[in-house]
Amino acid sequence: MPALLPPLRNVRGSLLALGLAGALAIPLCAPASATGPGGPPGGPPGGPPGGSHGGPPAGGPAAPRPSTATGENVANPLLTGPIANTSPVGSPKHGYPFLATDVDLRSAGYVEQEFFVSGTATSYATRGTDTATVVSTGNPYRTRLVVRRPADARAFNGVVIAEWYNVSNQWDQEVDWFQSHEHLIREGYAWVGVSAQRAGVHSATGLKAWSPARYGTLDVTAGGTVDDDSLSYDIFSQAVKAVRGSTGKTGPLGGLPRPRYVIATGHSQSAGRLANYYNAVQPLANVLDAVVLHGGGGVLRTDLPTPVFRVNSEGDVSGGILPAAARAQADSAILRSWEVAGASHGDWKLIRDYGPLRKRDVGSYPGGYPGEPQTCALPSLSRIPQHMVQNAAYDHTLAWIAHGVLPPAAPKIQMTDAAPPAIARDSLGLALGGIRLAQQEAPLRINTGTNTGPGFCFLDGSSLPLTGAQLAQLYPATRSYADKVVATTLADVGAGYISRSFTRDPAWYSDIRDLIGEYVASGAVTEAVGATLQDRLRHAERAGLAGDEPPAIAHLRQLAERAGKQIKDATARDGVLRVTQALADLLTEARKLDQHKGH
Structure with missing residues (x-):
């Protein structure tokens, strides 16, 4: 297995990848101050703030910590696949994975494969930050997972990013892949998308309707008896366990070694589901090493050892996608929150990358796609490249769980004292505070997270030259x-x-x-x-x-x-x-x- 964490496969390169070499004295090895006996990966409360640790111990960097995410209470599902394509990608016969990527994976040394996962799942009831309670057990299910991974084990950094598909549109959408795929491929991550929810599988535009021949046997409702998505949490757990236990060329990771760590990620609606999962089911399942919540997610409990990284746009803050109570939660040994000034919930990169695949497999472009009629009050889709910040968040999360290196803290976007509070802005209308990329600090356009108009205009922000x-x-x-x-x-x-x-x-x-x-x-x-x-x-x-x-x-x-x-x-x-x-x-x-x- 290649050297790990964060992935540029050597310590100095890894530090450079995170912007830590020279500029910040933060080693990738596990410093004495990073953890206490039996403490969480991020270190004990009251430890050095913002990941400010001492120098590395004599003898060089320590080995990555073994994962403590055993998943021992999660059932082992049956894995079928890889599922062969029965028609070319783009064929009206739909004999290929829904939203099969148009990225040139072959040239990058990656492959895309689809698998079916089946078994019996537990239905959980969730409430606030409480641990889930069991409603019923033994509910049969069958769903799919899509894997994009290095073809060569030498290119694999040992980490899987497991994305909970967003189903706001009533079909599976892989927002975090669209945002960060270049970085994930460049640094050797494997990515897995999990279809866990009813809308993505059973709706009129879901997988079963899109390709009855390919997906007709899928079911996440126990034959229609559980239609409230209460099975989704255990389905996600079992899918991750299948990935964690991958062995041999027929496993979901092909011939790659078993992953060292699995980081769950989700955007918007999926971030909300993952926040619920973190509070209610992770304490029972313990199958994840960390969670990245992008564009939302509610209040989180503070008594778990599993780290959580929140990345939110200006639009998530101004539009209430990130609840005020969740935003008020302070950084800690297990929570880090970043906010990107000028960025919008749905942005230029997302729509540009997603648009051609949606047109191919759904039949229409998303709003704001180049050449489509503008329906929002202002030109939509912020051009602030928040994905660059998200990329760093994945790498920091990896260093956090592997070596206890706390991610750096970041300033929050500034708010006015008005009632209700609003984003504080300069004379050009640019948000103040937050993480400020060059496109915000040296503007060529007025990028914001706000807009008005029909449909998703309120999510897509604006960009005015x-x-x-x-x-x-x-x-x-x-x-x-x-x-x-x-x-x-x-x-x-x-x-x-x-x-x-x-x-x-x-x-x-x-x-x-x-x-x-x-x-x-x-x-x-x-x-x-x-x-x-x-x-x-x-x-x-x-x-x-x-x-x-x-x-x-x-x-x-x-x-x-x-x-x-x-x-x-x-x-x-x-x-x-x-x-x-x-x-x-x-x-x-x-x-x-x-x-x-x-x-």
């Missing part, structure tokens, strides 16, 4: 914008709010591509010049995503040179130069930082 006059006033020279982007991003890396691998995130390049496209569409840049610039950008992106920064920088410099010479419109020219120079400078400074820390 600043005018040319506003940009000229904020950034009188392209250098002033680039300097602020570099300073903010490196500060976020140093604080641990984004991973060092941020330079390999495609959002940097897609933002430039979109901007050039907008200028071409408006006539400010000719199609010929736009094509030339996009060609340079493709070369830069190919190198940058591969982690080959010198040629990426060179291509970006060439793009900037051509933009400066070939774009006649001053506003468009300055716009392209700002973002291109900023990314080139950012890659350059990140590379210098690595070289400095390597000495």
Whole structure:
């Protein structure tokens, strides 16, 4: 098994991945202050705040802690699969997994497989933060899980991210995969999606209706006798246990070693279910090592050893998706909460990644997808890349459970003193406080978590471009914008709010591509010049995503040179130069930082 935790497969690289090397004196080994005898993975209450520990012990980093999530009280289900595809992906025959990924997994050294899990499940009654009570046992079920994993054991970091499918739309949706798949693949995680709820399986748009031939035998209602999702908790537990016990090439992880840790994750509706699971069922099942709640989740009990990481957007705070009582819970040895300023519950990246698959398998694009009619009061979908923060949260959670390294604390988004409280904003309308990414601190757009209009407008936030006059006033020279982007991003890396691998995130390049496209569409840049610039950008992106920064920088410099010479419109020219120079400078400074820390 490769070296673990967090995954860049070596200690210095791992520290860099979390932004901890040099900037923060936090070792990946388990320091003496990290835990007390029999204490929780995050350390005892009253210990050093915010993960501020002493230096590593003599002899180097300690080995990762063994998992204490035994799952001994969870039944072993029957696993069937992998289930073969009976038609090509996209075929109207639907002989493939619903929402089968369009990511080029083969090139990344990953595979996607689907399995059926069956057995008998316990129906649980849950109430608040109390431990669940048993309603009935022996309820038959059969559901599916989708696995995306490294094909080669040497690429596996030993950690499974188990996502509870979101069913708000009455079908399975893998929000956290859409947000973080690039990072999960890059760092060697395995991902598993679990269909645990009735709506995703039995609704008019659920799995059984979508493909009766493939999914007709699935049932999470015990033959219609339990239709309140009270079986979902034990179904999820058993699916995770099947993954934890994976052995041999026919197991859900193929020929990979048994996972060392399983981290559960869920967004929005799924975060709510996982919060209930954490309070009520995890004390009984003990099958999870940690939980990441993204975009919601209620009040959590404080007497369990299992760590929980909350990641919420500005929209989750302003829209009440994160209840006030849950938000008021303080960070502790087992709870860490982050809030991302300017981000929305459903955002640009989610809809862009999800849209083509929804069109293919459901027949329609989601609201806000490029080219679809805008129905919200403001242009929808914040462009703040909150997924970069979520990526870091997974890595921190891993360091937390493996070595007791507490994740860094983060400031909350500021609220006004009004009744009821509202998000405090600056003169541009940008939220104050919270984790502030460069796109918020050096704005080109006014990104917020709020919007109005029909459907999910209230969840999708807004993104309104600043005018040319506003940009000229904020950034009188392209250098002033680039300097602020570099300073903010490196500060976020140093604080641990984004991973060092941020330079390999495609959002940097897609933002430039979109901007050039907008200028071409408006006539400010000719199609010929736009094509030339996009060609340079493709070369830069190919190198940058591969982690080959010198040629990426060179291509970006060439793009900037051509933009400066070939774009006649001053506003468009300055716009392209700002973002291109900023990314080139950012890659350059990140590379210098690595070289400095390597000495």
